[in-house]
């Protein structure tokens with residue numbers, strides 16, 4: 306992962322040519338609430354960015370603006386050099402390139418595990434069904450749920466469902482993967498099986514934006530930690546530096562709370 | 567008591583056959599129109615949403631008799647729109663179906679929409695995140711799941727539709743209710759028998775709808 310800048314200082318310079326996702330001066334309101342305030346964030350190709358911060362600070366909203374599940378009021382977001390289209394076919398095409406994994410899995414309840422992983426390939430990528438089937442099976446094996454292929458999501462444990470959801474997103478060959486608290490809805494014994502899959506992805510060079518409070522993951526897999534509070538990016542640093550020596554008072558305060566769990 | 571049936575003077579079966587045809591054509595039409603209206607009401611395009619909402623609210627709250635009469639008087643007799651012409655009988659039949667579809671479609675739409683609301687938003691979000699279009703999200707993800715919750719209310723709508731076809735009598739379509747009226751006038755000594763006979767006829771028509779959809783509901787329920 307050479308050439309990936311992890312310091313705040315490099316951020317202030319003009320975006321590097323290798324930036325895959327660039328948010329600049331992004332603002333968003335929910336009514337009177339200013340959830341995203343002048344957000345500037347660049348994510349390099351192959352970089353893993355962990356977003357951390359107190360509840361309600363706007364982490365999910367930030368994540369969801371990157372594939373336009375939430376619209377923004379001002380500013381620009383580009384993915385692979387292209388600005389997000391506002392609606393229609395263009396937007397759908399962009400979304401296909403941005404994988405998303407939700408806290409509550411959101412597997413399609415009326416489709417089997419295999420069908421979940423094949424759907425996007427068949428209907429969006431127009432892959433022929435033999436190729437889609439083969440790819441779905443190999444992805445399910447890769448995340449360790451190959452034997453569950455014919456079950457419905459409700460028949461799987463949370464950890465298994467989340468791994469299927471990751472496989473479903475990977476089936477689109479996304480350029481970047483967004484994870485919004487992927488392990489928060491899981492029982493403790495299932496958290497690791499999901500984190501391991503994510504760690505493997507990170508090692509393979511996938512560009513990832515991960516909202517999580519799993520510090521083990523942040524330390525071992527992230528190139529950079531972005532700390533948000535009250536709709537602003539308060540601090541950006543390499544994981545080691547952030548966890549051992551946070552600069553801002555907000556981050557110190559927040560870390561002291563989560564470290565004492 | 568039922569001997570007037572044998573006289574050959576009344577075509578009871580024929581009249582009920584017209585009722586069945588009115589019901590079937592209107593049912594198919596209302597399901598399609600209702601689906602389109604529901605699509606508009608949940609669409610991301612504000613203009614479509616506005617049209618869907620105002621159409622449903624206006625037409626649903628207009629008496630069916632007015633709609634069917636409106637189709638007959640307004641379209642046919644004033645504007646000369648007869649939907650492909652033909653005898654006045656054929657025109658009446660088609661316009662009655664048009665009125666029934668316009669009206670019943672709103673109820674189908676609302677039944678579907680309440681079903682759509684039972685599907686967690688995360689399902690549609692995950693589908694959109696994959697890059698599926700609005701139409702694909704609706705038809706591949708949301709409607710198939712909404713369908714389970716929609717069958718019972720939809721059965722009610724179809725049963726109501728069967729009975730509502732009697733309104734076609736007001737524009738002279740020779741369906742069961744019109745014949746009943748005629749028979750009541752001529753066979754005043756057999757009032758009870760005529761009433762009971764026609765009521766039984768309608769029960770015969772509507773019962774299968776309820777039973778069939780009940781069976782379908784059970785079939786799709788186990789899949790989850």
Ligand SMILES: Nc1ncnc2c1ncn2[C@@H]1O[C@H](COP(=O)(O)OP(=O)(O)OP(=O)(O)O)[C@@H](O)[C@H]1O
Pocket residue numbers: 335338340358359360361362363364365366367
């Ligand atoms: N659809 C919405 N409408 C109105 N307000 C919203 C909506 N979604 C989020 N908010 C508000 O925006 C703020 C930021 O929400 P967001 O979900 O982005 O926070 P978060 O950092 O992900 O928090 P958490 O850690 O609890 O998931 C919160 O105050 C939330 O109540």
Ligand SMILES: [Mg+2]
Pocket residue numbers: 364365366485486
């Ligand atoms: Mg959140």
